[in-house]
Amino acid sequence: MTKAGGAPVQEPADGVSRIASAGLTCPVPAGEADRVLLGHGSGGKLSAALLRERFLPRFGNDVLEELGDAAVVNVPGDEIAVSTDSFVVSPLEFPGGNIGHLAVHGTVNDLAMMGAEPLYLTAGFILEEGLPLALLDRVLDAMKESAREAGVIVVTGDTKVVERGKADGMFINTTGIGQLDPDFRPGPTRARDGDAVIVSGPIGRHGVAIMAAREDLRFEVEVRSDTACLVPLVQALSAACGPAIRSLRDPTRGGVASALNEIAASSGVGIRLEEGSLPVPGPVRAACEMLGLDPLYVANEGILVAIVAQEEAMSALQALHSHPIGASAVRIGTVTAERPGLVLLRTGLGPSRVVDMLPGDQLPRIC
Amino acid sequence: MKYLSEYRDPVLARSLVDRILGTATRPRVLMEVCGGQTHTIVRQGLQELLKDAVDMIHGPGCPVCVTPLEQIDRALHLASRPEVIFTSFGDMLRVPGSDADLLQIRARGGEVRVVYSPLDALEIARAHPDREVVFFAVGFETTAPANAMSVWRARELGVTNFSVLVSHVTVPPAIRAILDAPDNRVEAFLAAGHVCTVMGWREYEPLADEYAVPIVVTGFEPVDILEGIYMAVRQLEEGRAEVENQYARSVRRSGNEPAQELVARVFQLVDRAWRGIGEIPSSGLGLREEFSQFDAEKKFDLGSIRTSEPEECMAGDVLRGRIKPFECPEFGAACTPERPLGAPMVSSEGACAAYYNYARFQPEEAGEPA
Numbered sequence: 233m234t235k236a237g238g239a240p241v242q243e244p245a246d247g248v249s250r251i252a253s254a255g256l257t258c259p260v261p262a263g264e265a266d267r268v269l270l271g272h273g274s275g276g277k278l279s280a281a282l283l284r285e286r287f288l289p290r291f292g293n294d295v296l297e298e299l300g301d302a303a304v305v306n307v308p309g310d311e312i313a314v315s316t317d318s319f320v321v322s323p324l325e326f327p328g329g330n331i332g333h334l335a336v337h338g339t340v341n342d343l344a345m346m347g348a349e350p351l352y353l354t355a356g357f358i359l360e361e362g363l364p365l366a367l368l369d370r371v372l373d374a375m376k377e378s379a380r381e382a383g384v385i386v387v388t389g390d391t392k393v394v395e396r397g398k399a400d401g402m403f404i405n406t407t408g409i410g411q412l413d414p415d416f417r418p419g420p421t422r423a424r425d426g427d428a429v430i431v432s433g434p435i436g437r438h439g440v441a442i443m444a445a446r447e448d449l450r451f452e453v454e455v456r457s458d459t460a461c462l463v464p465l466v467q468a469l470s471a472a473c474g475p476a477i478r479s480l481r482d483p484t485r486g487g488v489a490s491a492l493n494e495i496a497a498s499s500g501v502g503i504r505l506e507e508g509s510l511p512v513p514g515p516v517r518a519a520c521e522m523l524g525l526d527p528l529y530v531a532n533e534g535i536l537v538a539i540v541a542q543e544e545a546m547s548a549l550q551a552l553h554s555h556p557i558g559a560s561a562v563r564i565g566t567v568t569a570e571r572p573g574l575v576l577l578r579t580g581l582g583p584s585r586v587v588d589m590l591p592g593d594q595l596p597r598i599c
Numbered sequence: 600m601k602y603l604s605e606y607r608d609p610v611l612a613r614s615l616v617d618r619i620l621g622t623a624t625r626p627r628v629l630m631e632v633c634g635g636q637t638h639t640i641v642r643q644g645l646q647e648l649l650k651d652a653v654d655m656i657h658g659p660g661c662p663v664c665v666t667p668l669e670q671i672d673r674a675l676h677l678a679s680r681p682e683v684i685f686t687s688f689g690d691m692l693r694v695p696g697s698d699a700d701l702l703q704i705r706a707r708g709g710e711v712r713v714v715y716s717p718l719d720a721l722e723i724a725r726a727h728p729d730r731e732v733v734f735f736a737v738g739f740e741t742t743a744p745a746n747a748m749s750v751w752r753a754r755e756l757g758v759t760n761f762s763v764l765v766s767h768v769t770v771p772p773a774i775r776a777i778l779d780a781p782d783n784r785v786e787a788f789l790a791a792g793h794v795c796t797v798m799g800w801r802e803y804e805p806l807a808d809e810y811a812v813p814i815v816v817t818g819f820e821p822v823d824i825l826e827g828i829y830m831a832v833r834q835l836e837e838g839r840a841e842v843e844n845q846y847a848r849s850v851r852r853s854g855n856e857p858a859q860e861l862v863a864r865v866f867q868l869v870d871r872a873w874r875g876i877g878e879i880p881s882s883g884l885g886l887r888e889e890f891s892q893f894d895a896e897k898k899f900d901l902g903s904i905r906t907s908e909p910e911e912c913m914a915g916d917v918l919r920g921r922i923k924p925f926e927c928p929e930f931g932a933a934c935t936p937e938r939p940l941g942a943p944m945v946s947s948e949g950a951c952a953a954y955y956n957y958a959r960f961q962p963e964e965a966g967e968p969a
Contacts, residue, residue, distance in 0.1 A: 447715065521603065523715075524690075580609045581821055583644020585957035592693065592702070 268363040273393030282391060286369065290376040291355075291386040303387035305352050305409070313348035313410040315339055324367065324401045326445040328437070328457030329533075331404060332374030337459050337533055338484065339408040340382040344466040345480040345536065347418050348410030350382055355389040355406050360399040371402070382461045384408065416470045418539075422478040423499035428545035429565040430538045432465055432558045433458065435488050436516040439530035444519065453515040460534030460557045468558070469538060472551035476544035481537045488564075489528040489587045491537050492575045505565035505577045505587065525594050528577075528587060539567060606820030615825035616648045623652035623832050628784045630777070630920055632770055633739075633791030634661030634949065635819045641953040643821045653828055656784070656920030657953070659773050659873060660791055662738040663690050663946035664918065667872040669906040670737075670766040671696040676904055677733050677764060677895060678709040684727060686720035687735040688742075689713045690946045695939055697906055717749035717763070724753070724761035733895045736763040741793045743767055743884060744858035747865035750886065750893045762895040765885055768871055770794050771802050772882035777919060778810045785920060787813040787831040789824070792846035797862075799854025803842045811840040818846040865890055874942050875914030912941035917950050924951040931955060 271278040288297065295303050319335045340350040355375070359368070379386060437458040444455060462482060469477050479499070483491035488510075496503045512520075512527045520527045534557060540548040545563060552558030575587040605611075631637060637657040640646060646655055659665050675696045678685035685701070692701040692713065705711040710730075714720050717734045724732035736746040746763065753761045770791060777783060790803055795816045803814045813834035817827030827845040834841060844850055862884070871883025886894045896902065908914075912934070913927040924930050924943070934940035936952050943949035 449715075517603075579643045580607055581612045581643050581645070581648065582609070583647040585642055585644055588956050 266365055268359045268361055268365060268368065268393055270361050270393050270395065272359065273391060279391070286365075286372060287389060287391075290372050291379070291389070293385045293387070295352075295385065295387040296389070303352075303354075305387055307351070307409065308411055309414075311412050313343050313346045313412055314407065315342040315346075315410075316405065316407040317342060318403060318405045320400065320403050321442065322400050323442075323445050324371065326457055327441050327454055329459040330371050330374050331402065332371035333378050333457075333459045334533060335404040335406050336375050336378035336382060336384070337461050339406040340378075340384055340410075341462045341482045341533075341536075343408045343410035344463045345418070345482055346410070346412070347416040347466065347470065347477075347480070348412050350384045350408050350410045350463060352387045352409040353379060353384045353406055354408075355386050355404065357389070357391045358399050358403040359391060359393045360401050361393055361396040363401055368402070371404075378461060382463050413470070416474060416477070418477050418480045420479050420481070420495050420498035423495050423501050423503075423539040423567045424478065424541075425501060425567060425569040426542045427478055427567040428540045428542055428548070428563050429492070429503060429505065429567065430540055430545065430548060430552070430561060430563050431483075431488060431511060431535055432462070432538070432552050432561045433535040434511045434513045434516070434560060435483070435532055435535065436512055436520065436527035436530035438484075438533040439487070439525075440516050440519045440527075442531070443523070449519070449523075451515055451519055455513070455515045455519060458532055458534035458557075462534065462536050462557075464555050465536060465552060465558050468551040468555055469540075469548055472547050473540060473544040476541040477538060477548065478541065479537075479539040483532050483535065483537050485531050486590065487527070487529040487531060488537060489526070489575065490589055492587070493589045495537075495539060496575050497573050499567075500572045502568040502571040502573070503565055503575045504568050504584070505575065507577050507579050509562060509564045511560055511562050511564075529590055529594050603820065606818070606822040608822060611822050612825055615822065615829055619649060619825065619829045619832055620652045622829065622836055624836060626652060626654055627832055627835055628654045628656060628786050629789065629828060629831055630656045630658045630785040630787075631789040631817070631824070632658040632660040632774065633789075633794065633819075634664065634946065635793070636789060636791065636817065636824055637661070637950055637953050639819055639821055639824055641957045644957075645821060645824060649828070653832065655828075657917070657924075657950035658777070658788075658920065659876060659918040660739065660770070661943065661946050661949050662742070662768065663694055664914070664942040664949045665768055665873040665876070666691070666694065666737050666766045666942065667874045667906075668696065668908050669872070669904065670764065671700075672906045673896070673901045673904050674701065674735050674764055675699055675704055676901065677899060678704045678711050679707070680709075680731075680899070682731050684710045684712060684723060684730050684732045685735070686712050686714045686717075686723060686732060688715075688737070691735055691737060693939075694942055694945045717746050718752065721749045721753055721756075721758065721761055724758050725756070728760060730760060731898075732761050733899075734761070734763045736765045736767060738767060739791065739794050740769055740798045740862070741791075741796075743862045743866065744797060744855070747861045750865050750890055751861065753893055754890065759892070762893045762898050763886070764895040764901075765866075766871070767866065767884035768873060768882055769868075769884065770798075771806060772879050773873070773876075774803075774806055774814075776876070776879050776882075778806070778812065780919060782921065785812075787815070787835055789817040789827045789831065790814050790842075792816060792818040792823070792849055795844075795846070795850045795854065797855050797858050799852050799859075800842050800844065800850065801852060801854075807840050807842050813840050814842045816842065816844045816846050816850050818849065873918070875908065875912065875916075875918050877915070908941075914941035914943050914951075917943055924954040927951070 552561035869885035
């Protein structure tokens with residue numbers, strides 16, 4: 233919170249420095265700060281205020297408001313799905329979203345890929361001293377909105393503050409708990425010869441948006457992150473095709489290529505892709521051409537890859553098309569019995585090449 | 600996308616393939632000089648389409664690959680120094696030196712930053728006057744103008760904490776070295792379109808005359824490369840040996856003269872070692888004496904760092920076109936992109952990495968152990 237009217241702080245007329253006079257009032261900090269202070273992680277009054285003013289109003293629910301040492305929740309069924317993920321993106325805000333969107337979408341999407349319905353979320357924050365509270369507010373707003381959309385509640389959380397320079401603004405960890413559906417259990421080992429390979433939307437947007445923001449690269453058409461909650465898409469697929477949905481993956485780090493390689497390896501099948509059918513948006517393609525990157529390896533945060541039994545491929549596509557974020561879902565290839573473990577791409581000219589896992593990050597090329 | 604989709608058109612590509620197959624009366628051996636072209640050829644599977652008519656040998660045109668081990672070791676030394684911010688194009692970061700690469704140096708505490716332009720490195724120097732900023736100036740004639748510009752601007756602005764570790768190489772001496780080799784098989788060359796955008800093609804004319812070898816200045820998209828191959832094959836069949844320009848949308852005979860002038864003012868020809876090939880006389884660019892204050896080798900006294908190449912790596916034979924990458928016994932075994940033995944396995948433009956990444960599924964043809 234800033235001082236009313238944003239008036240500059242005046243030096244006292246008597247010439248006594250503010251540090252000296254503040255020293256007299258120590259240890260109670262004078263007034264409201266507009267940035268995260270080490271004291272916000274002290275466990276004292278500032279910590280309590282942070283929780284009361286910023287976290288509870290957004291995430292408040294019966295479980296969280298107990299404020300016990302642990303949350304007590306009801307989980308139906310014998311088995312539950314649990315997934316955890318840490319978020320360390322730089323910059324914290326980028327075209328299309330911020331770290332708060334990612335922190336919710338990333339974890340609920342992982343649950344959804346197992347066919348689970350996300351129920352509860354935990355949230356741990358590591359804040360860097362000096363982080364603007366207004367930025368924290370925007371991140372928390374994004375988390376609130378994303379959690380509402382995904383149908384999850386935040387049941388427990390934690391905040392720590394580290395000294396300036398010890399964290400990149402903020403890090404977030406979320407853990408999600410989801411309810412499994414005994415009749416809908418897609419898994420990475422279930423792909424079979426003849427299955428259709430489908431992606432739910434355009435590829436490469438998140439990674440390019442982050443890179444453009446990080447390096448201050450300007451393109452004619454801004455690329456926005458695709459960060460989105462995939463739960464509605466999975467619900468639509470489950471309702472339309474049920475067990476014919478063999479495998480689901482959200483191709484985040486490592487992109488579509490890595491997700492498909494993992495499925496090919498786990499299921500012991502080959503995957504054949506058609507280059508011409510890959511949905512790469514023009515601006516993503518342009519950015520990748522310029523930077524020497526392959527869109528198949530660029531991160532996504534709002535699409536899924538589905539392996540679907542051949543006879544249900546059309547109804548899976550129809551189910552995806554019924555939802556705005558699945559409107560451009562398309563079939564990109566086929567699972568084969570040949571060359572198990574390998575993902576092959578048939579190029580526009582006819583020959584095929586291997587689409588391998590990357591040894592590390594993609595590195596921009598010289599020329 | 601304009602200037603891209605039309606050069607990836609499958610129908611056009613197919614008709615060029617047919618024309619090449621119809622023109623070659625016997626298998627022809629061509630070399631593409633540039634790593635970017637190697638990338639397209641292997642990635643698009645062009646070799647498979649041309650199997651019986653043309654044997655493409657991948658030349659020494661990947662700047663990452665030919666940077667000598669000694670320069671990599673010097674880069675690693677500089678990047679380890681606490682006062683240095685070491686800046687580089689991205690794909691140099693994974694190139695193995697004698698005992699580490701730049702990514703490992705970064706993990707050990709060295710400050711290594713990826714930049715997209717040497718002028719960005721100069722900006723970093725201006726923003727950090729208390730640090731020494733070094734830029735790793737590698738590449739062919741393509742990257743030389745921008746690298747020259749960074750040094751030129753540094754002098755103009757009076758920036759004293761900026762220097763460059765230079766490992767520039769030039770194409771024509773490499774072509775000459777390949778043609779001079781007693782076991783040379785190369786009958787015609789595709790010259791690198793972007794190098795010629797800067798340099799033009801006048802300096803290739805004496806080569807074509809002297810060695811009676813066709814040289815076609817060629818672009819980087821599949822249709823460009825197929826057209827360049829077609830033009831080269833046609834010359835061979837018609838008994839001509841000329842410099843022709845396939846990449847007319849970018850290249851003029853005289854090239855980019857202001858860029859050449861800048862390069863000539865900042866750099867001079869020097870003898871340069873090529874990784875895996877050895878020293879080629881007058882094949883590199885080094886800073887002129889008047890810019891020596893920006894020469895990282897002098898500024899940090901790197902002369903004592905001397906390294907020789909590992910013996911088991913056959914990069915030299917690959918880069919000279921004597922063997923295909925998969926004919927090296929270490930290919931895919933002791934040498935993979937995760938643990939590269941030599942530089943051509945490192946960059947995605949490197950001949951070995953290109954084969955490893957895109958062509959492994961043809962073990963029958965490639966002769967790779969399954």
